[in-house]
Amino acid sequence: MTNKQEIINRFISYVTIDTQSDPESSSTPSTEKQWDLANKLAEELKEMGLQEVSIDEHAYIMATLPSNVPHEVPVIGFISHFDTSPDFSGTNVNPQIIENYNGEDIILNKEKDIILSPDYFEDLIQYKGQNLITTDGTTLLGADDKAGITEIMTAMKYLTEHPEIKHGTIKVGFTPDEEIGRGAHKFDVEKFGAEWAYTMDGSQVGELEFENFNAAGADVIIKGKSVHPGYAKDKLVNSMYIAQDFINSLPRLETPEHTEDRQGFFHLSSIKGDVEETKLHYIIRDHDRNHFEARKEMMQDLVAEINAQYEKEVIEIKIEDQYFNMREKIEPVQHIVEIAKIAMEAAEVEPILKPIRGGTDGAQLSFMGLPCPNIFAGGHNFHGKYEYVPVESMQKAVEVIVKIAELTAEKYRR
Incomplete structure (x- = not known):
């Protein structure tokens, strides 16, 4: 033709x-x-x-x-x-x-x-x-x-x-x-x-x-406290370690490299940090609207849990829906x-x-x-x-x- x-x-x-x-x-x-x-x-x-x-x-x-x-x-x-x-x-x-x-x-x-x-x-x-x-x-x-x-x-x-x-x-x-x-x-x-x-x-x-996926972006900010490492006992708070705890607490197999078809995921797309502050950016994806909302709630619950461990707000999250x-x-x-x-x-x-x-x-x-x-x-x-x-x-x-x-x-x- x-x-x-x-x-x-x-x-x-x-x-x-x-x-x-x-x-x-x-x-x-x-x-x-x-x-x-x-x-x-x-x-x-x-x-x-x-x-x-x-x-x-x-x-x-x-x-x-x-x-x-x-x-x-x-x-x-x-x-x-x-x-x-x-x-x-x-x-x-x-x-x-x-x-x-x-x-x-x-x-x-x-x-x-x-x-x-x-x-x-x-x-x-x-x-x-x-x-x-x-x-x-x-x-x-x-x-x-x-x-x-x-x-x-x-x-x-x-x-x-x-x-x-x-x-x-x-x-x-x-x-x-x-x-x-x-x-x-x-x-x-x-x-x-x-x-x-x-x-x-x-x-x-x-x-x-x-x-298509329901989609959201999540920015996670972790606050630490930098102290001279020679005198850091009970004072230094390393934001990168807290970030590591957050990352490892999400389902490891619910990531892009382990999912297909209609399976959703959490995707850590960038990480930037030092002792004082670490920033993570995630994208959240799921075809099922209820599962999508549950993923966002899981991340928010994890933030609350980590803050409770430190008895203060060391981590915050901002989630924005992108499309449905x-x-x-x-x-x-x-x-x-x-x-x-x-x-x-x-x-x-x-x-x-x-x-x-x-x-x-x-x-x-x-x-x-x-x-x-x-x-x-x-x-x-x-x-x-x-x-x-x-x-x-x-x-x-x-x-x-x-x-x-x-x-x-x-x-x-x-």
Whole structure:
């Protein structure tokens, strides 16, 4: 349906623009360089003939493809983010194209001996015979989520060039700062004007997700008392030892490296300290809302217990909810998932319905009044040098977008 080279060219034109976001910045977008791709996308949307193209002061982009049917159809949308993760360098991305992948090791960088191997990354082997786009081993690729942007843009262009495909009004939205958890924070749901939407931000071909973690962040601050170690008897209080007690008191096997599927966890993501003060940062995740609340309560109870041991407040905790499981917002409108499932089957893609072990703009948007399941964008090994995306997976995602538009128009035809 879509030309492979067109998809490759478009994707490479996006990933070679550095759009890494910055969690330490309080501005939106969090980095000025995100504007480079944002402005490019806005111009391309205008050039391909979409209407109501806008880019606001925070770099949120919206556009409209008008309906070409006489009957009333719910307005639907497709959304992706253009920032890349701060976890790994996104500067000077130099994509490599592996044509007709032979199923063997891929040398990403000979000089640094960086190899993408199916022995370690087992998913690779399912793409034998396909065309892969990889990194050069020194940066991430940016398929998260420039693959999604590529697919939405390609699908909109295809629909404008093929008016024989009937569809209702379609909205397009591109956001900054999703990788630092802020992608939906300033998204104007009312202005977007869709009844429901789909984020194109999943991984392997076939993924269709409508449930995700409930999420919170916890900052733990431990206060000690520094005294000359030669005269410290009964006086020195080492905050790092108290931090160690706190860490070891949480369930050791309820961490990311020991959990899967719908199992939740506590994740110690950073630690910084000395005798006088130690700071821990945790993320708390669980698909089950009751278990999620119990995890937060466990941490608070542990703080109270340690303070009671010292008979004073040596430790404090601040917990902030970040997002919730969108399943409770999607289930009342389950037909929007069914449309995507049927669209995948029509594109000869086997739907893989599974929970997201993470978050997505769609979770926050669902709670903002825009139900928003998540569909595969095709990439693998996000946020690092082993990231890759099969071109054929991006092609299939384009087909799914087009088919969703077509099926929605058919469903509401009287």
